[in-house]
Amino acid sequence: MDRFAIVGFGCAGYHALKAMREAGCSAAVDVYSDTGLPPYNPMLTTYYVKGKIPYEAMFPFGTMDEIQKEYEFRLFQQRTVEFIDTGRKIIRCADGMETAYDKILISTGARAFSPPVGNLPAERIFSMRCVEDAVRLREAVTAGGLRRVLVVGASMVGIKLVELLHERGVEVVFSDLAQHIFPTAAFEGTSERIEAFLQEKGVELRFGVKTTQAEEQEGRAAVRFSDGSCVIVDAVINCIGTRTALSCLPPEEVRIVRGVVVDDHMRTSADGLFAAGDCCEGRDLCIDGTRIIGLWASAVLQGETAGKNMAGLDVSYPGTLVHNITHFMGIDFVSFGDKSLPGQRQVYLDKDGQYVEAVVQDGRIQCINLLNLFKNSGAVKNYMLRALYPHDTPLDPQMKAVLLKSGLPKELTDLLGGSVK
Ligand SMILES: Cc1cc2nc3c(=O)[nH]c(=O)nc-3n(C[C@H](O)[C@H](O)[C@H](O)COP(=O)(O)OP(=O)(O)OC[C@H]3O[C@@H](n4cnc5c(N)ncnc54)[C@H](O)[C@@H]3O)c2cc1C
Known part of the structure; x- marks a missing residue:
């Protein structure tokens, strides 16, 4: 029987395990976690500090016992993986324990700097x-x-x-x-x-x-x-940033830039070694290249993609539209895309606390900021994705009407989705 390993059991590690089992994979799976905790959602930590959610709510997938009941695996808790010998396919933990693997996922995330x-x-x-x-x-x-x-x-x-x-x-x-x-x-x-x-x-x-x-x-x-x-x-x-947690990988064996470089199947340059989540450089649709993305939704999808491919399926990671969405003190800020991309800067709306600015190149939005227009953000994101995944379907006239009614100027809605045919 094949033996798979998952190193780091956060969002990406959990979703890889889930995807493997849901794909019918019967390999033995060893999960290594340097904490004694089940996978948690880092974006909920500030809500816990605030007192808005109880301690348990930081663990969206349940307790470790619950997860183990659902998806069979052998757990090595409070075990830091110190070194992965990618040639011999051996994992060494900080306490000296060594185990072999056939395929391995690195999902060690990042640490606060x-x-x-x-x-x-x-x-x-x-x-x-x-x-x-x-x-x-x-x-x-x-x-x-x-x-x-x-x-x-x-x-x-x-x-x-x-x-x-x-x-x-x-x-x-x-x-x-x-x-x-x-x-x-x-x-x-x-x-x-x-x-x-x-x-x-x-x-x-x-x-x-x-x-x-x-x-x-x-x-x-x-x-x-x-x-x-x-x-x-x-x-x-x-809160000045994070650093990828990759000290267990030999840089001479595995291609690492800031994160581990992966292909669209989440494979790294080393045989049998996959990576997902904040520790890797996944496909960013805006630059049509790879880089660290650092978003929950990407960790979910990258983990799932890695898990399915480890299980023997043939699945590609479609890439991420980089976004930031935050609400604070009664206002909200949303940004999609990469603000450093070239193009023409234009302010589309600046009225009653609402503000929209974008960079546009060849009729395509490279990056857009929306201030106090949260309700429109889903639709804007969909339209940007349409531009990144070109297809022929015309813009939904109803959605365009909704966007216009909510205050976005026609010039911008035309840009987002093209004219109604
Ligand atoms: C405060 C905060 C707010 C955020 N807000 C948002 C948001 O609003 N929206 C959004 O999309 N994203 C947000 N993010 C980012 C999002 O939470 C991450 O992208 C996502 O959690 C990454 O998941 P991961 O599984 O790659 O890594 P992690 O969740 O970091 O999990 C990695 C796990 O691996 C373990 N590990 C590391 N090294 C080893 C080792 N050598 N051996 C064994 N175990 C190891 C770690 O302890 C950890 O448990 C936020 C992050 C933070 C910190």
Whole structure:
């Protein structure tokens, strides 16, 4: 009997296992997880810190016992895979245990990048990626000792932390080395509107500067920035990004750029080695190439694709339309596509707090920002996908009417779906 291994049991690992079993695969499957927890959804961690969901709700697929009852596998919990010998097809764990495999999936995700902040003690520094991070931050927030907090990293995770702290009456300083919020997804016009909104709510913004120094000062933390300014806070939360968790792979045997490079079947350059989720570079439809995508829906689909192919089916990963969708403090921001792609920039709507800006090239939207137009985002996404997967069906006139009624200008709806035939 074939022996398969899954290293890292998060969203991608779980969906690979599920897809294998649903495809009728009878191979023995070994699952390695460096936690003692069932797979969790990292995007729910901030909701747990907020107190909006109970602890168990962070585990959308149930307990480990429930998962094991549904999909048979052998579990190696709290076991960190240290090295994968891709030539001999042997896995070595940190405790020295070695096992063989025929096919293996790497779904080790990414880890929060949290460098030390000056000379501050570890208890003042937080990050937000895993369940343990959420539990620790929730304890600190509910203990009530946080009056003023510095959130570093104007990212989608950073803004959720700003929101939850603000909701609890904690003063927030929000900083980033970039000049504006959401630097990889938002056009300047969009960022400026969001920043004005945050400032109105009392959030102190420090963009275009980096933290250079920090030390304890009279029971609090004094954090200094590159422009010479200083803030006094009780804690620092780092949301400055992640790094792929790939230390178990030999880079001379497996092609790694920032993530493991995969083909459309989620195969890597090493025989029998597949990869899925945040640790790999999957197909991005906007650039028609591969890169790390870092989205839940991609981890689901990549995991499923890898699982099916490991089970012997022949399935391609269709690629992802990169998107960011976030709601915070009563507003919403949506972006689809890659803002760095070339094209003509145009503002389509700027009225009553709603804002739409896009980059258009040869009649095709490369990237679009929607502020406070969440209801339209599904339709906009579908239309962008239509452009990326060209086909002949004409635009649904009803949907176009809905978009027009909701305030999007005709010029934009024509662009999104082409003219009604
Ligand atoms: C705070 C936060 C908010 C987010 N919000 C959104 C959102 O709104 N929308 C969205 O689409 N996406 C969001 N994401 C991203 C999304 O959660 C991820 O893309 C997705 O969870 C990736 O799943 P994964 O299985 O690849 O990795 P992970 O969920 O990271 O799972 C990998 C697992 O492998 C384990 N592991 C790592 N190394 C080893 C090893 N050597 N041995 C054994 N086990 C190992 C890890 O501990 C982990 O359990 C968010 C992420 C975070 C952190």
